[in-house]
Amino acid sequence: MSNTVFRDPGIPDGEKSVYTVSIGDQPPALDVVSVTGHDARGYTSVVQLIAGEFTVTVEQRFQRTADRLRATHYRAETRSGATLVSREEANFLGTPHLQIGTGIAPFPTDLMPLAAGLTLLRGLDLTEGAETNIALWLAFSVHIPVNAKVERDTVIETPLGPIDCRQVRLRPRLSGLHTMLEKMLTGFLPPVVVHLEATPPHRMIRCAFPTGPMPWDPRGVLELVT
Structure with missing residues (x-):
């Protein structure tokens, strides 16, 4: 596992972060609470999305080997009040799975479930100009290649005051296309822009993300409040 791109950022046991999520110019639509703990092999994480009676609870585990995480x-469980809406569970390490386009195969080494970005993106090489490719897991057999590029340092204003951040831009990689066509399409598709605190353990401060595939679709923003 030593070749995974995700380093251990040194998250303290019991770290709790609270975020709000807003779409476009609308007021915050939901709250996100992230709690990270230690266990014998690495980290455990519970992320909860809350909007009135609607909740999504995501429980995750991350294994540490030397200075790397996977x-x-x-x-994940979605509920409307007391009613279970859906449930999904996956074990990524040492298990074959039905992969779209490749048949039965192991999960990629650099796999990152969507909710795991709150943990794993903190372990990227955050040197300005650094680029890496990760596999963003969405559900079941669906994961897409994503390029992560570290851009300029910036200061983000938050309810906690101004915070020095590293900016990371995430774009899908359209593998298999002609190089020029891939550049044109990836330039058209809206990116995800993440701001990580410049000082370790690089807590996520802000994440601006597309709500649809077109540049004119409203942007969503996840922002740290406590």
Whole structure:
């Protein structure tokens, strides 16, 4: 596992972060609470999305080997009040799975479930100009290649005051296309722009993300409040 791109950022045991999520110029639509703990092999994480009676709870485990991290387990449950809407669970390490386009194969080493970005992106090489490719896991057999590029340092204003951040831009990689066509399409598709605190353990401060595939679709923003 030593060749995974995700380093251990040194997250303290019991770290709790609270975020709000807003779409376009609308007021915040939901709250996100992230709690990270230590166990014998690495980290455990619970991320909860809350909007009134609607909740999504994501439980994750990350295994540490030397100074590297890898997502090993994922369990998500969606509820409307007391009613279970959906449930999904996955074990990523040492397990073959039905992969779209490749048949039965192991999960990629640099796999990052969507909710795991709050943990794993903190372990990227955050040197300005550094680029790496990760596999963004969405659900079941669906993961897409994503390029992560570290851009300029910037200061983000938050309810906690101004915070020095590293800016990371995430774009899908359209593998297999002609190089010029891939550049044109990836330039058209809206990116995800993440701001990580410049000082370790690089907590996520802000994440601006597309709500649709077109540049004119409203942007969503996840922002740290406590």
